[in-house]
Amino acid sequence: MAGAWTDEQNDAIVADYFAMLADDVAGRPYNKAERNRAVQxxxxxxxxxxxxxxxxxSAVLKGLGEEWIAGYRPAFNxxxxxxxxxxxxxxxxxxxxxxxxRAAAISLGSGYGEPPPLWIGPPPTHSNAPPPEELEQMVVIARKYDVGARDARNRALGRAGEERVLAHERSTLLAxxxxxxxxQIRWVSDVDGDGAGYDIRSFEPDGRERLIEVxxxxxxxxxxxxxxxxxxAIAEAYRDDWLLVRLWNFARDPRAFELRPPxxxxxxxxATSYQASFL
Structure with missing residues (x-):
């Protein structure tokens, strides 16, 4: 069969893909050839x-800021x-x-002990890592579905990320x-609530503060x-102490990089929203 895929065909293969992805994330074996024949x-x-x-x-999911099956390398056409x-x-x-x-399994309260060391690499800036050719397509998808807002609304994900960074800061100082x-590390957003402009108050080994937004x-x-x-505003006011820790690939293999002001x-x-006041 040639020509454009129908909605029914797309729905069928997307459902099958997510079934494979669920097995992939959970580490369960599955047979790609068998599943391919079923979709055929x-x-x-x-x-x-x-x-x-x-x-x-896989390409659509990458644009949406979601996991994808590593065996299906994203193709953006x-x-x-x-x-x-x-x-x-x-x-x-x-x-x-x-x-x-998966996030809960590595948190401090999971009963699995201390999580493994957090991988922290360079930020994906132009100087460190030139953007991929398909970046523009992914940005369009991300903006259309506002994946930043989606992650921000996912309180469980945000809390698990903060807890992971908290453990990393503690282990770094202990080492x-x-x-x-x-x-003395303080989980500010958990103890004092949101509003401080950072989530965790930690320290460098020499005693300098680290005001971390996760x-x-x-x-x-x-x-x-x-x-x-x-x-x-807090980042600007505390330039020497404030930093943003960006955790990514969190559900599978958490990795991170740090951004400092400006x-x-x-x-x-x-700007994605505005405050409206009556005249």
């Missing part, structure tokens, strides 16, 4: 077209109807975006022999994130 039977499409369509779905089909599946399955099972400072996503390192006017040197800031 339900859609009438060829094996090769189904393989490439799965790569297209896809029809807009596929993007709509993926969004439609996510709307029908809200529990997918709300899941935090440096600064037990005294490790005991932003967490399950997506890749360039997934957009939201930052408040207050957080920007943030405009690292990211493009775009």
């Amino acid at each position: 039977a339900s859609t009438g499409r060829t094996r090769g077209s189904i393989e490439y369509k799965n790569r297209n779905i 896809f029809q807009s109807s596929l993007e709509v089909a993926v969004a439609r599946w996510l709307d029908r399955n809200p529990e997918w975006l709300a899941r935090t099972t 440096a022999g600064r037990t005294d400072l490790a005991r 932003k967490t996503t399950n997506g890749w390192e360039r997934t957009p994130f939201h930052i408040t006017r207050n957080e920007l 943030l405009e040197a690292h990211v493009s800031l775009m």
